[in-house]
Amino acid sequence: MLKDRVLIKDLPEHLEQEVIMQGWVHNRRDLGGISFLILRDRSGIVQCVYENTDIPLHESSVQVTGKPVSNKRAPGGLEIHATKLEIITEAKEPPPVEISKEEWHVNPETLLEYRHISIRGLEARAALKVQAELATAMRNYLNSQDFTEIFSPKIVAAGAEGGANLFEVDYYGKRAYLAQSPQLYKQLMMAVYERVYEIAPVFRAEQSHTSRHLAEYLSLDVEMGFIKDDHDVMDLEEALLKSMMADVAKTCQKELEIFGAEVPNLAVKFPRISLFEARALIKDKFDYETGGKDLDPEAERLLGKWAKSEHDSDFVFVTNYPQAARPFYTYPTEDGLTLGLDLLFRGQEITSGGQRVHEYDVLIEELKKRKMDPEAFAGYLEIFKHGMPPHGGFAIGAERLTALLLGISNVRFARAFPRDGSRLHP
Secondary structure (H helix, E strand, O other): OOOOEOOHHHHHHHOOOOEEEEEEEEEEEEEOOEEEEEEEEOOEEEEEEEEOOOOOOOOOEEEEEEEEEEOOOOHHHEEEEEEEEEEEEOOOOOOOOOHHHOOOOOOHHHHHHOHHHHOOOHHHHHHHHHHHHHHHHHHHHHHHOOOEEOOOOOEEOOOOOOOOOOOEEEEOOEEEEEOOOOHHHHHHHHHHHOEEEEEEEEEOOOOOOOOOOOOEEEEEEEEEEOOOOHHHHHHHHHHHHHHHHHHHHHHOHHHHHHHOOOOOOOOOOOOEEEHHHHHHHHHHHHOOOOOOOOOOHHHHHHHHHHHHHHHOOOEEEEEOOEHHHOOOOEOEOOOOEEOEEEEEEOOEEEEEEEEEOOOHHHHHHHHHHOOOOHHHHHHHHHHHHOOOOOEEEEEEEHHHHHHHHHOOOOHHHHOOOOOEOOEOOO
16 A cells, blocks of 8 residues: 655655655766755755666656655655655756756846746745745734635726836726726725725836836735724734744745745834935935935945844835825825835835825815826726725735845845746747
């Protein structure tokens, strides 16, 4: 009778016992009459040692029979003294990239071109595992805080944020767009459940083809009603991120080790600073001047450096952006600013959010300020005639969050199959 399959992660429980494993040929090499097969399954890798055995091509799926024994020099501190090798499905040709030697910084375009194969690599799947755990941890925390998960349309009649970075689609002969954000629907559903969230892709026709931008990314969106001000929003996001990071520290130890990554200090409060204060601080401490409606990448980096050195925090909130820098639904203040905010993580923006406008007349005024047609938002505006409470929320880019946590320099490697201005395959 065939024994049950044993996963690589469970081998320490079966030392000196015959086991059956299944997986892929991650790597192989021959030394005289001794063959070494590095077997990979969903839980890890292990070295299998054979005598006078031909190992099939990399990525062939195989079944290995043998005994795990301790060996400090082997990956994971043990190896398999193998007695039998069965080929389940033999690879027809060598893989186009050597998965066991993936180096993202050396040949990123090649690895992305063959992402359907290179994604099997240990670093590639570790990054996506961490991202999956971040999403799970987000759900767990928000569910515990009486939030309801929602699912909004991704084909819409108008952009939530206006602008030119919209993907137009033909919708039964009518003009429609891929959703930039679930923002408008989050607000609609806030009026139903008070506290809502969504984990789903959003689409931006980004003209910035940098290592920080994607045309499609996973957005972690949150909205809640009956708030006092934007500080309620920041309090929630800080508690959420601390919970998410704590969960990943527990569940993804192996993946964090692959990248040599550390979770942030969760004992400190995230500092909060207004945009104009941030500009003045950066000028004073770093002699770097930045203008415009937002912080440029270097200013973000320097502000992150300040937060780390002065507060031991990898996070810093930047608040009170000018009205010209925020979408029409951001709550305006009398001094030409808003209750809009960003959150920086390790020197890069990962969040945009704040308090929203909840009064109908103010929304109309804000749309007109931006030369946007209120008629295009008629369905959205209708709900503000019917008792919308003060509310606010935020959105976190999952790929940026993952990349910054793990030290991945190119955000494309924090998405399974990235889409950008030049990539539509695989």
